Amino acid sequence: MEHFFLNIAHSLIVWLMGLGLSSKGADLVLLIVQWICIVAIVTINVIVLIWLERKVAGFMQQRLGPNRLGPAGMFQTIADAIKLLTKEDIIPSAADRIIFRTAPIFFIIIAVMLYVVLPMGDGMQIVDLNVGVFYFISVASLSTICLLMAGWGSNNKWSLLGAMRSVAQMISYEIPLAFSLLGVIMIAGSLSLSDIVAAQNNIWFIILQPVAFITFFIAATAELNRGPFDMPEAEQELTAGAYTEYTGMRWALFFLAEYTNLVAVSALASTMFLGGWHGPWLPSWIWIIIKTYLVMLIFMWMKWTFPRIRMDHLMSFSWKVLIPVTLANILVTGAGIQFLAGMGW
Amino acid sequence: MGDYNLDKMLAELQNLMGDKLELSEDAFFNWIHISPDQLLVLMDKLKNEYGFNYLANLTAVDYGEYFEIVYHLYSIPANNKTGVKTRVSRNQAQVDSVCLIWPTADWQEREVYDLMGIDFKGHPNLVRVLLPDDFTGHPLRKDFEMER
Amino acid sequence: MLRTEQFTINIGPQHPSTHGGLHVEAVMDGEFIVDAIVHLGYVHRSVEKIAESRTYPQYVPYTSRLDYLASHLPTLGYCQAVEKMLGVAVPERAEYIRIIMAEFSRIASHLLFIGSCAIDLGATTGLIYCLRDRERIMDMFEMTSGQRLIASYMRIGGVSEDLPDTFIPAARSFIADFPEMIAEYDGLIIGNEILQARLKGVGRLNADDAIAYGVSGPNLRACGIDYDIRKAEPYGIYDRFDFTVPLAENGDSWDRLLVRMEEMQQSIHIIEQALNQLPEGEVKAKVPRIIKPAEGIEVYHRIESSKGELGYYIVADGGEKPYRLHVRAPSFINLMVLPMISKGGKLQDIIANIATLDPVLGESDR
Amino acid sequence: MKGQGLLKGLYITLKRAVGKDITIQYPEQMPYLQDRFRGCLHFDYTKCIVCGLCTKACPNNVLSYESRQVEGSKKKELVSYTIDLQYCLFCNLCVEACPTNTLYFTHDFELSRYQRDQIKIVYEIPKEEPSAVKVDLKGDAPEPDETKKEKQLAAMTAALQKNPQKTVRKMVENDEDAEILAGILLEDEQKLSRMAALMIADREKAKKVAVAFVNKEKKDRLKGGGAEDESK
Structure with missing residues (x-):
């Protein structure tokens, strides 16, 4: 079981080479297959996630959540997706058409790009970049631009307000996000995600870096635009913020991308702090799934419990609390590393 | 307390204003009937000298030839109450706005203007409040024709 | 100096947090509100004109549609106003039943207030918990009148039917469970630091402005003014009950929330006393089938509704229909201060202000 | 301490999440209705004495009837009775006015119809056989x-x-x-x-x-x- 997917990939290459392809050609085909797999995983995951989110919300609110279609309402999301696909695609007459149309597409592309560096199991990583964490953070921050495109392109004041909020928020929270990861990177001594996972063979970084985990979690919530930091969307204030004018499949793409981001960031959290794919008994790829879903459940739990924070509180929280705390964490970590190295560890 | 002060106040006002002012009483309220030109003087006195700081209600009634504008005044710490009425003729439905004395009259006067068609002089923003801006007529007038 | 352009943004009439059909035109400077203009009338049903074409008893069901969140209160006000005109004495038992119903309405309205306040600030789950508990009150209304939300239960001269046997146990069990409910709201909604940060110091209304603008009810008491019509000018049999009027000091959104929380507990206290004192007997006075108050009688009757001072001004002309009926709607007048308290705040503050002013557009637009 | 309220909130939602649900599955599981529940207004033609009190009590002109004089006596008899349910306020005034309990509210609350004219409930009473009541819900015909x-x-x-x-x-x-x-x-x-x-x-x-x-x-x-x- 452990090497199930690796074996499939291996036999695919062997079969392709047997057909007379060069090794580079076979790698290329494999890459395409891997991309298709990512898209498939993302889509299926989102279907499960939306269902899960509704169920979690339902249970917390003492309701049942969706339960009509399929076992425990599992197919509800599929039905919704079909509904969204068949909806009319409305583009406001005053909208900047090109920007309006491309924003959701870029958003989903960026979200999918995050998966390239995530180790999904022992050896299951599409590209093992030596600057994996850096890549992840920089690509994740690109989604701001898409939200700004959506907000600007809609030519709607609500959307623009949402987009501006999202830019301000993401820029402020990028810093504590990166800083809180720095502590882990310092201990692991590498920016490569596979190295970081390997470094957690004995002890998870959540134990060594509890403060960094909390700050990372808070910053990630803001980065993902999830409640209580869902400023750009802000249903009750900005109607739907940047997504106000979107309908049908374009809106669904935003939704898809948001959940894709959620999975990616949760997977990053489990990779960086929860030992990645390490775990006893079960195959590595099951472990990462379990950990990712646990992190996502906490995200959902928070979203459905807390009210939305105010924009200025949000900003001051980032600059006045999170950044100093993360900086202090880096300082303490560095001192600790030097101290332990001096002790001869 | 209430009653003694109220009687005294009414007597004082009667002395001051003479025939511009009439007093009456029913089971629930002491009414001060005032001619519209003296309204602001009276209201200013009522608020600033006698402490009626709370204009609870402002409305108008259509009696055919004339409209009667009714003010229900309360004073919050002293717990006194009094009513003021003034009449304007149907042809010249115009009265001074008490908006500057009690800001709460703002929307209430707008409502009376909207539904009854009484013009309040000196109101800062006398536009319709409940009905759409392009509505014609004033529905609470008795001669308003309903469509159905 | 860098100057940004102001723009207007229309909050409502279609907006998730405007409680019906409120339309606020906000002049914005970025996220800051420079000015706000309130547009009303989206739910205007001309109830005052309708009154002129209905007989006095026939108008009762329309009154419960004014403040549909606490439907017994406006009905109570109307019935008492007409009773005042006729000089009818209501039987003791009916008076007590009315008090019980009115206070339960107040609790139902405040529960929804807390829930909608939570959801307007983004805490969806809080609403559901409040609705869950409000549902028990709705069940009690269903027991007595057969309708849950807009129960036309009160009649001129009493109430339509006696309490059913199931009512008193249900009411007592609600009272018994109430502290638990409060503890839950305290934990989930009131105690939440994010919510506190969003409400404290937001939308501050000072006492003088509150009186000058005719603000009433919990919104007035949140400014520290001890003015409750149940105490100041007791109607019905409110003078027989022992309760305090909760007050706050700052008049900000947070205080408006706290005052209502406390007010619910006082209502429970009143209901408890009323249930203990509830006498036996008739529930409806003998009122002629055709009600004709004498010509020239006019009455202004006001009650402390869950939103504030609800007044009925009725003029009779000797016929069986009111000559003129005016409703002094608390929501209408309370909304007047919305621009004032929202100026200088942020867009998110105006949402909190609308939520804590607790307007009901059915009443405000009439 | 800051953050205590947040943790308490999380605890409450978690407790409720694992606890019992409060909703019911409506079409399969019918809500419990109290005795006095006001659902659809029902007219029991046999008891009607054609006094007209209900139509006078109704605030919104929901009720109307046609009647005719019984030959050779002062009594009236009913020809048809119409309840235009779309205007009904469910205020109970007609039920209270009725001296013979002809009108009452049933517990049927599913009153929505596809067409507006289906909402009208018409009771037609043929002269010959008063026992065979034809309840004609207009919309059923097509x-x-x-x-x-x-x-x-x-x-x-x-x-x-x-x-x-x-x-x-x-x-x-x-x-x-x-x-x-x-x-x-x-x-x-x-x-x-x-x-x-x-x-x-x-x-x-x-x-x-x-x-x-x-x-x-x-x-x-x-x-x-x-x-x-x-x-x-």
């Missing part, structure tokens, strides 16, 4: 026969299950028999569905079957009773 029959069958079955005694009262001679028949039908589902089908298709036959059922049951009871007597 529907194809098959589905209509099915609907009727479902409605009848539901009626039998819900309130058997009242439903079968007209099939048998007296109240006692109706009670017996109701008992039989409630016990045996097959009999119930057969009876429902018969009541729609052929009233006369249904009556015969009903009488047969009742007689058999009576006999059984007699036997049973006799046995008991003997044992005593």
